[in-house]
Amino acid sequence: MNIKKGVFCSFVFISLPKITAIKQQKRNPSRYSVYLDGHFVVGLSGITAARWKLKVGQELSGEEVSNLVRAGRKDKLLEVALSFLEYRPRSEKEIADYLKKRTFKRDYGFSSPEEKEVVLREVIDRLRELRLVDDRAFGRWWIDQRQKARKPKGRWFIRSELKRKGLALEVIDELLDSLKEGREEEAAWQLAQKKYSLLLGRGQKNAFTLRQKIKRYLVGRGFGYEVVQKVVERLANEE
Template identity: 35%
Template sequence: MEGEEADPERVARTILLDQLTGRARSRKELADKLASRDVPEEVATRLLDRFEEVGLVDDEAFARMWVDGRRSSKGLARRALGHELRRKGIDAPTVEAALDEVDPDDERETARVLVRRKLRSMQGLETAVATRRLVGMLARKGYGSGVAYAVVAEELRRDREGGDDDELLDGLDGAGEDFGL
């Protein structure tokens, strides 16, 4: 057995099945893994095509699952989700189709939940400081400045019930500049 070389197709099939055991992966992720293990390109392409035919590799299903999972676990917005999917090799039409399933109202509600959760640890901070930190947190999760500022203002107003609205609005003036918003 020592002089025998392993069958590249068998090796590639084992790699693919191992990779798909833990979670779904994009075709590009699997192709990159096969390339890193020196599987010949023609073998990799043939097996990946076959895995797509039988439904084990499906970039559309992967993209939908990724969007659902990352939205619920990390609270990411469409922009951040799109960036992650493109990094995983998902083509633009598939990314757009998966992101089209995200309801803007649901995205805004997710931002609201994130702000409420973070507000618990910000008691006693000045409005401007809390605003800057909360908008920054939402920006890092891919939320646009318009949504971020609106949600933060609403939640700070709600949290500080009856606080001076002028003070709240003053806290918003220029806070986005720190984040390039």
């Protein structure tokens, strides 16, 4: 008698991971720790946890778990960016560079460099939505601070600084074009007077040498030729 072997297929039903606890963190009460099947998986801000409408007993698919973990990484980097912004306004490039440096020094658990880049872009986008990052507003603030400083800077020096901070050249030029020449000239004048007094105090008496040194000094501070020339002529008239 021939006996045919039957082929049996066994189906294994695997239950989805379940949220077993959502605990408020002791060190940072605004954040919550999420546990799946008794194991810690991710920390979330209260806002993100509420947005996800998480609750104990809720089952999550593999894709949902991955997205939740990614949201946690975004939350953490957003906190880092907000702390960085506490001291002064920042350009978009400053924040991006700072976050990249932080992710290089500390492991945030990214599965790939591509995922890290995506999350970093999402953080910057979120800061834009919150109006905490605005290169144009930052540029205006930077120019104002540079002109109010004890030793003001001229437009060419400021232009170079803003370029290094990642502002688009058309934005920089637009902001500097709106800078009133009289204000820049007054800043250069105040600086020239201080330098003039300092040189006199050091025994420098020759008028031509004094003016040349002040010219070089102002140019080194980023003031344009026309502004420097006006200031030096004004200084000569008051000697």
